[in-house]
Amino acid sequence: MAWKLSFCAGVGSLLLLPALFAANTLAAIGVVSVLLYLWAFSRSRRWPYKALLLCACFALGSAYAQWQAQLQLERRLPETLDGFEYVIEGRVHGIVARSEGQQFGALRRKQQFDFHLHALRLLNQAAGSTAASNAPSNVVGLKRLRLSYYGVQRFESGQQWRMVVRLRSPRGWVNPGGFDLAKHALGRRIHAYGYVRESHPVLQLAPADSMSLRLARHRVLQPLIASLQYGPILNALLLGDKSALSDAQRTLFIETGTAHLMAISGLHIATAATAGALLAKSLLWMLPRLLLFVSVPTAVASGAVPAAVFYAALSGFAISTQRALVMLLCAAAAMLLHRRSSPWSVLCTAATGLLLFDPLALLGGGFWLSFFAVAVLLLAAHGANNRPITVQKKPVFLTWIKLLFSAQCALLFGMPLIQLALGLPLAMVAPLANLLAVPIVSFWVIPAGLAGLLASYLHNGMASALLALADKGLLLVMHCLAYLQQTPLANWRIEGELAGVSMLVAMLAAVVLLACRKGPLVPLAALLWMVLFAMPLLNLRGGGQLARGDISLWQFDVGQGTAVLVQTAQGNWLFDTGGTFGFGRDAGSSTLVPALRHMGIAALDAVILSHADSDHTGGAESLGSAIDVGQWYTGGSAVRVLPAGVHAKPCKEGVAWRRDGVAFYFLNNGAGGQSENNASCVLMIRSMSPPVASSLDATNAARLHRSAGSVLLTGDIELDSEVDLLPLGRRALAATVLMAPHHGSKTSSTASFLDVVKPGVALFSNGYRNRYAHPHAAVLARYRARDIQILRSDYHGAIRLDFKAGRWRAPHCARPARRHFWVYRQRPIRCGCQLSKFPPSGCNPQADGGGL
CATH class of the missing domain: 1.20.1280 (Monooxygenase)
Structure with missing residues (x-):
């Protein structure tokens, strides 16, 4: 081993x-x-x-x-080839996810699917040439794409198509607690993302393969499942198709920690294998003469393996089923070969076999969760009996309940370690929710659903009755989860991280609790475990705290939009909420809420919506539903995007407040006759902490005193608003950190405005290769000419600037900080240098990202 x-x-x-x-x-x-x-x-x-x-x-x-x-x-698409259009031929692979939603103000239908590429050529090149001769050399290796389509054609698994697509690299955004798209794409072997161009013909070359087991069952079951109350969940359980799950259902499963039950995983493969094994043993009981030719272990393995393989085939052999299937095959091989292997040896063999088959599986959290869960159960079994868990020959109902309760308690102490190590949220209501839901799903929903699935080969009436029985079980599960979601315990979530010594101590404590049932170390281990996991829950993590007068500024990476978090010693404010992407997705739910929870922020003192443009207010609704907001401020006509009943104050000149030695005040008048962009809120943030200027001469010290610890957030103001602000003068407008107005458009960041503000660093919030070509080259030239550091979210990811003890610290940029081989980097990108010097001598903007 x-x-x-x-x-x-x-x-x-x-x-x-x-x-x-x-x-x-x-x-x-x-x-x-x-x-x-x-x-x-x-x-x-x-x-x-x-x-x-x-x-x-x-x-x-x-x-x-x-x-x-x-x-x-x-094989991955390089960033330099983003945005090119290609004529591709290939086959649709897997279930096609279909959804409807609002996008660009209209109701649209969306289809998403994996596409296995057979041929590729650039759009405007000769159609008679081969893909290899026309495509760039570093695109020929593309094999698997993830495509979206918004037209009227209907795609099905197995069909072959020719179409025109626009491709982009799987680059993703980089934020604290955010989803790593590049890592996810590499683990799933997706080489590029893209969408089908509706302006070009979409031609079907060949129909779907009629021999596809998954597609055939999908077509037969859809009419039977459509009439059931929880048909979409049954679709996810039986066929692995989660596209029809509603947002409310997804939120319920996530908040109660039961999302793993609603997808085909190891639990369901084990249930199918158990059903097959019981069927084989029943056959031996009815025909005892078969024992003359086959042993009981051989019969059990021969019944369990086909049932598990059949169920995995229905899910398209998803990655989560592959892990469970490999484990089962290893155990079955040991039984068929009559070899006595310890469960630990079987677990190691399964892990080795899976990594030989797919070493990139470890890039996904599911690999670690699956094997860690089995290891926890084996360790708990060793502590209970000093031998592996075995099922009695004639188990009774109470025995099964006891086993389930013991397993859930073991997972309660062991699984938080791997969940926090992977950066996954930990719902405190999850143990109770799983204790109620796992037995119902395992012994009621899955068996009835599988029976209905098999019955669909014989008689639709029988299949419909069995699927209705499974639906009744789901009704009970959903009622239980909905009740738990309303309890106060559901609001307790651990979103922090345990690292270093804390993780090591927590792991040792968990091992003692699982492997030892008695002894003097058990109470101490239980106390250590509870204290360590209470630290992130109560936000008691050390390091990074702010003192009076300190400021921490986060510009999140939200694509072509804006979202800036300002933190003081005891307060949190958010300036804008990013954009909306259609089909129920926006920056609030996908980026801001995970980031705030990851940082341990459960409430915001205020949210400022600078103006009504969707790239600044798109995430407001989802943010407000997940995070407590003390006060809303709105500029322009942004008040109309707020939900009914939410009171907001206008952010106009004269509105100001102080907190923890930091002053906040609005500078603009926000006249109603102005354009929406020019009516944006302009917020000045200034620390009352005296600056550290011992190393500067008298002239620079005076300049530093007026602008140190100051941040100017400008929204989307343009030329007219910049001219209106100039009479306020240097004393009111001086700032060390400037949010570049209107994402760096050519109608903003005028020379006179920059000369008055005299920033040391400029923050640009842009989408990568955005269609507006922001920031404009002439604007960047103005900043470089004034020796201003340029930090861009499209190149640097999320950016953090800290003003502590009267001094600006060197910036922190999330993308350069991610030192992983899968992170996209066109070229080495430095984040920046010390900001407390005017001018920032020794800090070449070209070398520190200013030339990007």
């Missing part, structure tokens, strides 16, 4: 690498590792040779994983 663990550790080292080794280096490591393994294996079994054996396995695992990752990165 040791060599398996060493190989898995080598594959796991892939997550720690900032860059991959060269292909020649990997080949050399692989050859040397194999030779070293063969030499050490042929020698004595003494510990020096065993150590060499383990080192060879580790190196071989690392080289193999890097080779596989390198193959996928070479």
Whole structure:
């Protein structure tokens, strides 16, 4: 088992690498590792040779994983080819997700699907040429795309099509607690995202494969499921199609920690395997003469494996089912070969087999959650009986309840470790919700649903009755979850992180609690575990606290939009809420809420909506429903985007407040006759803390005193508003940090305005390759000419600036800080330098991102 663990550790080292080794280096490591393994294996079994054996396995695992990752990165669409249009041919793979929603003010239908590429050429090149001769050399390797379509054609799994698409790289946004799109795409082997161009013909080349098991069942079951109250959930459970789940249902599952039950996973594969094993044992009971030809373990394995494979095939062999299937096949192989293997050995064999088949599976959280959950249960079983968990020959109802309760308690102490390590939210109501929902789903919904699925091959009436029975079980589950969602316990969530010593101590405490049922260490371990997990819950994490007069500024990466968080010692304010993307998605739910919860922020003192443009107010509604907001301020006509009953104050000149030694006040008049952009709120934030200027001469010290610790947030103001602000003068407008007006459009950031404000750094909030070409080249030239540092969300990701103890600290940029091999970087990007000097000598804007 040791060599398996060493190989898995080598594959796991892939997550720690900032860059991959060269292909020649990997080949050399692989050859040397194999030779070293063969030499050490042929020698004595003494510990020096065993150590060499383990080192060879580790190196071989690392080289193999890097080779596989390198193959996928070479196929990935480069950033330099974003936005090109291609004529592609290929096949639709998997279930097509369909949805309806508002986009650009109209109701539209959307289809999303994976597309396996057969041929590709640039749109305006000769149609008779091959893809390889026309496409750029670094695009030929594209194999799998994730496409969206908004037209009237209906796509089905297995169909072959020719269409024109516009592609983009799987780059994603980078925010604290945010979703890593590049990592997700690499783990799923998606090489590019794109959408079908409706202005060009979409031609079907071949119909769907009639032999597709999943597609055939999908077509048969849809009429039967459509009339059921929870048909979309049954669709997700039986076929892995979650596209029809409503936003309310998704939110309910997430907030109660039961999302894993509503997708085909290891629990459901185990349920199907158990049903097959029971069927095989029933056959032996009815025909005892079969025992003359086959043993009971062989019969059980022969019944469990086909049932599990059939169920996994219905889900399209999703990644979550692959893990459970490999585990089951390893256990079944041991039974068929009559080998007595410990559960730990089976678990290691399953992990090794899965990583050999797909080493990139470890990039997804599901891999770690699945294997960690099984390890926790095995450790708890060892602590209970000093032997693996075994089911009694004639189990009674109370025995099953006891087993389920014990398993849930074990997961309660073990699973928070891996969830927080992966940055996943931890719902405190989840243990109780799972204790109620898991038995109903496992022993009622899944068996009835599978029976209905099998009955659909024989008689639709019988299938409809069985599916209705499964729907009744889901009705009970949903009522229980809805009740728990309304309890005060549902509001308690752990969104923080445990790292370093805290994680190590928590892990040791969990091992003691699971493996030991008695002893003097158990009470101490329980106390340590509760204290460590109460720290993020009560927001008691150390480090990073602000003192009176300190300011922490976050510009989030929300694409072509704006969202800026301002923090003081005891307060939090948000300036704008990003944009809306249609189909129920917006920056509030996808970026701001996860980021705020990750930072331990449960409430905001105020939210300022600078004006009514959707790229500044799109996330307001979802943010307000998830985060408590003390006060709303609105500029222009932004008040109309707020929900009914929400009171807002206008952000006009004279509105001001102070908190923790920091002053906030609006500078603009917001005249109703102005354009919406020019009616944007302009907010000045100024620290009352005296600046540190010991190293500056008298002239620079005076300039620093007027502008140090000051931030000017400008919204989308343009030339007219900038001219209106100029009479306020240098004393009112001076700021160290300036939000570039209107994302850096050519109608803003005039020379006279920059000369009065004299910022040390400018923040640009832009979408990557946005259609407005923001920021404009002439505007960037003005900032560079004045030696102003330029920080851009499209290149730097989320940006944090801290003013502490009278001094601006060096900026922190999320994208350059992510030192992973899968992160997109066109070229090395530095974040910035110290901001407390005027001018920032020694800080070349071209070298620090100003030239981007």
